[in-house]
Amino acid sequence: MSSVTLRKVVKRYGQVEVVHGIDLSVEEGEFVVLLGPSGCGKTTTLRMVAGLEDISAGQLEIAGRVVNDVAPKDRQIAMVFQNYALYPHMTVRQNMEFALKPQKLAANEVSARIAEAARILGLEPLLARKPAQLSGGQRQRVAMARAMVRTPKVFLFDEPLSNLDAKLRTQVRVEIAKLHRRLGTTVLYVTHDQVEAMTLADKIVIMKDGHIEQVGSPEEVFAKPRNLFVATFIGSPAMNLLPAKVAVVNGAPVLVANGFRLAAPPSIVSALDPGASVTLGIRPSDIRVDEAGDYEAVVEVDEYLGTEVLLNLRAGNHELVAQVPAAARPAPDRQSVRIGFDAARLHVFDTQSGEAIR
Amino acid sequence: MTPSLREKFLTYLLVIIILVVFMTPIYLILVSSLKPSPIMFSRPPRFIFTPTLQNYYDLFTMRPFHLQILNSLLVALGSTAFSLTIGTMAAYAVSRIKHRRINDVAFWILSMRMFPPIAVVVPYYIIFKTMGLLDTPLALIIVYSTFNIPLTVWLMKGFFDEVPEALEEAAQVDGHGVIATFFRVTLPLTAPGLAVSAVFCFIFSWNEFLFALMLTGSKSQTVTVAVMSFWSSDAVQWGRIMAGSFVILIPGVIFVLTCQRWLVKGLTMGSVKG
Ligand SMILES: Nc1ncnc2c1ncn2[C@@H]1O[C@H](COP(=O)(O)OP(=O)(O)OP(=O)(O)O)[C@@H](O)[C@H]1O
Ligand SMILES: [Mg+2]
Numbered sequence: 001m002s003s004v005t006l007r008k009v010v011k012r013y014g015q016v017e018v019v020h021g022i023d024l025s026v027e028e029g030e031f032v033v034l035l036g037p038s039g040c041g042k043t044t045t046l047r048m049v050a051g052l053e054d055i056s057a058g059q060l061e062i063a064g065r066v067v068n069d070v071a072p073k074d075r076q077i078a079m080v081f082q083n084y085a086l087y088p089h090m091t092v093r094q095n096m097e098f099a100l101k102p103q104k105l106a107a108n109e110v111s112a113r114i115a116e117a118a119r120i121l122g123l124e125p126l127l128a129r130k131p132a133q134l135s136g137g138q139r140q141r142v143a144m145a146r147a148m149v150r151t152p153k154v155f156l157f158d159e160p161l162s163n164l165d166a167k168l169r170t171q172v173r174v175e176i177a178k179l180h181r182r183l184g185t186t187v188l189y190v191t192h193d194q195v196e197a198m199t200l201a202d203k204i205v206i207m208k209d210g211h212i213e214q215v216g217s218p219e220e221v222f223a224k225p226r227n228l229f230v231a232t233f234i235g236s237p238a239m240n241l242l243p244a245k246v247a248v249v250n251g252a253p254v255l256v257a258n259g260f261r262l263a264a265p266p267s268i269v270s271a272l273d274p275g276a277s278v279t280l281g282i283r284p285s286d287i288r289v290d291e292a293g294d295y296e297a298v299v300e301v302d303e304y305l306g307t308e309v310l311l312n313l314r315a316g317n318h319e320l321v322a323q324v325p326a327a328a329r330p331a332p333d334r335q336s337v338r339i340g341f342d343a344a345r346l347h348v349f350d351t352q353s354g355e356a357i358r
Numbered sequence: 359m360t361p362s363l364r365e366k367f368l369t370y371l372l373v374i375i376i377l378v379v380f381m382t383p384i385y386l387i388l389v390s391s392l393k394p395s396p397i398m399f400s401r402p403p404r405f406i407f408t409p410t411l412q413n414y415y416d417l418f419t420m421r422p423f424h425l426q427i428l429n430s431l432l433v434a435l436g437s438t439a440f441s442l443t444i445g446t447m448a449a450y451a452v453s454r455i456k457h458r459r460i461n462d463v464a465f466w467i468l469s470m471r472m473f474p475p476i477a478v479v480v481p482y483y484i485i486f487k488t489m490g491l492l493d494t495p496l497a498l499i500i501v502y503s504t505f506n507i508p509l510t511v512w513l514m515k516g517f518f519d520e521v522p523e524a525l526e527e528a529a530q531v532d533g534h535g536v537i538a539t540f541f542r543v544t545l546p547l548t549a550p551g552l553a554v555s556a557v558f559c560f561i562f563s564w565n566e567f568l569f570a571l572m573l574t575g576s577k578s579q580t581v582t583v584a585v586m587s588f589w590s591s592d593a594v595q596w597g598r599i600m601a602g603s604f605v606i607l608i609p610g611v612i613f614v615l616t617c618q619r620w621l622v623k624g625l626t627m628g629s630v631k632g
Contacts, residue, residue: 050527050531051530051531052527052530052531071530071535072527072530072531073530073531073532073533073534073535074533075531076533077531078531078532079527079528079531081524081527081528083522083524085522085524085525085527085528086528087525087528087529087543088525088547089546089547098529098532098534098542099532099533101532101533101534102532102533102534103533146532150532150533156531
């Protein structure tokens with residue numbers, strides 16, 4: 001168990017720079033998820049931590065020790081690869097034994113650890129099988145068991161669930177969460193699935209094009225996105241965005257968005273410049289749909305999802321998505337509903353820079 | 359899908375034709391080696407006769423055929439072992455090095471295999487004479503390896519290319535060094551390639567005639583040359599040649615059968631999702 005610290009870490013492939021000097025600290029025992037769209041440099045970053053990729057510039061520390069030039073085998077890490085990378089010529093048991101071999105443990109300690117991992121991950125009946133005789137989910141669990149037996153300082157996961165079907169994914173996700181709770185080992189976990197990130201992480205690191213856009217707890221990145229990219233990337237369905245202007249009415253700033261006139265969130269009133277172009281962000285779940293609403297909106301499509309309903313609304317020339325509980329679903333013959341917004345729940349971004357106005 | 363009767367019939371027919379084509383020469387060799395010399399060329403050919411082992415007896419008494427077999431085995435196994443060792447390591451390097459000219463290097467290595475032997479036999483003779491290696495098994499091992507190594511490199515490169523690098527990375531992250539990774543993970547997965555390479559190297563070395571004729575004398579003569587020595591200007595001793603030929607067949611068959619159990623496909627199956 002130990003911390004991982006990246007200081008201004010850069011990765012270049014020849015002339016192309018793909019990771020641009022990122023700073024990140026993973027505290028001891030923390031579960032940190034790297035989240036971002038495809039090609040943003042998540043795998044590259046993880047592989048640098050593992051030592052499988054050279055670090056072009058900057059510094060990497062594991063447990064307070066600079067390991068830029070330490071070989072992967074001496075970093076005391078364990079990695080679960082996206083494609084499992086099980087040794088195909090070895091049985092499940094041998095896969096685990098091979099991973100333990102460098103630690104030169106006593107035979108009974110080896111079998112004890114394998115038994116423990118097999119029990120936790122439900123692999124006991126499979127120990128004598130070869131990887132080719134396992135299903136995808138079983139292979140996945142073997143890959144995790146193989147990492148687990150080593151009791152590493154840091155666990156690295158590269159999209160470990162991406163090859164599983166939806167049901168199994170949820171199941172293994174819970175397994176991983178339990179495993180982390182039980183072992184308390186530091187985890188660095190890569191994914192492009194925000195549900196995985198939100199459910200597993202103590203801290204989410206949102207990346208884009210080799211930069212870190214925001215670091216924060218799941219609650220933070222959801223409630224206080226630092227910029228438009230994070231705001232739209234986190235949350236499903238995505239945040240509604242409306243172009244708006246800052247006007248001043250009776251000495252107080254008001255956000256005017258083509259038909260809507262919304263009071264500015266109290267916390268940022270002082271930061272708003274009159275006349276500035278801003279982008280309003282409203283989460284679908286933050287749109288109130290009730291008779292007391294201030295605006296009229298036409299229901300174009302409603303999508304029933306079981307516990308909730310997504311309303312695709314048109315209000316003036318704005319298209320909005322609202323998320324309401326299934327119980328609040330408007331009657332099928334209703335053409336329009338009334339909607340309202342809560343000033344405190346509005347997100348306001350500078351249109352030019354995309355940064356949140358705080 | 360189960361094959362229909364017709365398909366089954368055709369399959370068996372094809373197998374039988376192939377067997378006949380390939381087995382007839384071997385049958386003729388065996389039959390001729392067991393015939394007493396007077397009826398060797400009788401017309402029409404005699405198929406009913408009392409077989410004799412005289413030719414085999416002569417083989418081991420008139421010539422030190424057992425020693426010649428040992429020479430051949432030493433040379434063939436020696437060259438196979440040497441070529442596999444060097445060739446496998448070179449192939450691994452060629453497979454893993456990422457450079458845009460690496461394929462040119464690989465092709466250059468293969469081109470060695472294309473040298474017409476007759477063009478180099480005289481230079482080799484002079485070199486080995488100078489080095490005092492004429493009529494030694496070592497000379498043949500060296501010469502055969504110059505042909506076997508390129509072949510091994512080329513074959514094994516293909517097999518190494520098939521081993522996912524993620525497996526090696528996994529081994530390294532698991533705490534294994536480069537050498538342990540190679541021997542415990544990569545190499546076992548190329549076992550079919552090693553078997554194929556071994557078979558090709560062994561058979562080439564075992565059957566080679568030209569270099570063996572030119573570079574060996576009485577001391578380290580190999581079986582191919584030994585058999586041909588029954589062919590002299592005044593008489594061709596067909597019975598003994600046939601007996602020798604039949605004996606020569608045996609080690610090759612044993613070697614191939616031994617290697618065959620490694621010739622299993624799909625060894626890397628299930629390792630990585632792909
Ligand atoms: N060997 C390489 N040479 C050049 N560029 C590379 C190399 N490997 C990766 N890249 C580039 O680096 C960038 C980051 O790649 P990386 O694999 O880290 O993305 P990722 O965030 O893991 O994406 P994904 O979610 O698709 O796995 C990509 O633009 C990719 O094209
Ligand atoms: Mg990736």
